[in-house]
Ligand SMILES: Nc1nc2[nH]cnc2c(=O)[nH]1
């Protein structure tokens with residue numbers, strides 16, 4: 001079994017974290033069956049300053065004057081008020097002089113989680129933005145992806161996308177590669193080399209009416225997916241895992257979808273695909289799968305909707321379909337840049353959250369033109385504002401219709417009445433968007449027991465942010481309340497503000513020098 005499994009109660013465990021520390025328990029004897037499993041985490045680094053993260057109950061928690069300890073395992077051992085400093089140092093046997101103190105302009109936030117990105121499409125990011133989805137796939141995307149049978153092309157583009165996303169603060173990326181197994185393995189290796197946490201999907205597609213050159217048979221697709229999974233297993237990467245990746249229903253036969261569902265189950269793997277991105281796409285799916293009632297049903301009846309599934313877009317899902325997502329514990333990756341760039345539609349984030357469906361953000365490079373998750377945060381907020389304005393406009397139009405009806409008939413029919421929920425619509429807050437890019441992403445990928453915020457025992461995936469005035473001279477971010485500095489970073493910041501990136505406690509940006 002591979003993947004980041006939620007811990008089963010282990011047969012034998014080390015002491016609870018709170019009890020670990022300076023006074024180590026005696027090592028068990030060699031004959032003790034627990035011996036190989038005991039690992040003592042020792043305190044490796046301590047940071048002091050401001051930490052900003054999300055929890056289940058608080059979209060954005062700002063912890064000033066705090067102290068955070070990271071163990072050799074890469075896990076967070078404590079996060080407490082710095083008033084506890086002396087006790088903590090004593091308990092963990094750590095020297096005060098080794099504490100790394102942040103400046104007034106700096107804070108730590110969790111690493112961002114891109115729940116949907118196409119690594120090969122980095123090759124043409126920012127171009128081909130003048131077509132709707134299906135034409136864009138046919139004329140821009142498939143011809144480019146086809147060239148990834150060439151391993152040199154793959155190596156070059158994949159190195160670029162891993163470097164660029166890491167520099168922009170993506171500590172976890174859920175990647176689509178191409179149909180080519182060997183170049184997909186190169187992507188896995190590069191993510192591993194650079195220390196990025198990643199899911200890698202060898203893309204599966206056995207149908208392609210519009211561009212038949214970029215295709216595999218269903219047998220080949222299953223055989224190659226198994227080869228990919230096995231090769232990944234043999235590599236034993238700690239933080240890079242395979243993910244079952246049917247491209248979308250249009251490019252997969254029912255047989256292929258079904259067999260991929262079986263593979264996901266057999267190896268207990270994560271699953272990713274696209275769903276209900278554009279109206280034309282949905283019509284095509286319903287034409288190709290006449291025996292199904294909805295797009296969601298196509299995946300669900302083929303065992304592709306599980307608690308480890310993340311489906312990109314979902315702009316046009318009905319509430320009934322969303323309720324299937326909720327029941328199955330499947331997640332949606334909201335890709336607002338792509339939704340706008342390809343004129344696919346808007347996802348109503350507030351409705352998805354109301355329906356209690358797991359939700360993360362994705363860049364969807366290169367349907368989306370930015371590799372930055374900060375851009376995804378901004379576009380998610382802007383999309384929500386557009387929906388808000390549309391609802392306001394509808395409300396105003398209906399009010400006018402009502403007034404006209406009253407003038408004519410003395411009473412208004414309720415034909416024009418706006419749904420109650422439309423009146424309550426709230427724009428997605430900055431804090432909630434921040435949560436979607438961090439903790440939400442970890443929930444969507446079902447790795448929230450490992451990463452997503454600064455809870456003790458999770459791995460330290462973090463960004464050291466600097467809002468110092470010399471970085472952006474034209475905005476005075478100096479000496480403003482932390483909440484305001486965070487908000488301004490979310491709207492105005494970029495990779496220049498990201499001074500360091502940590503994955504599981506290891507500094508991965510700036511990149512280590514080779515000399
Ligand atoms: N945005 C997007 N949608 C898709 N649907 C199927 N393939 C793709 C893709 O590469 N990008």
Ligand SMILES: [Zn+2]
Nearest residue numbers: 118274312364
């Ligand atoms: Zn996509």
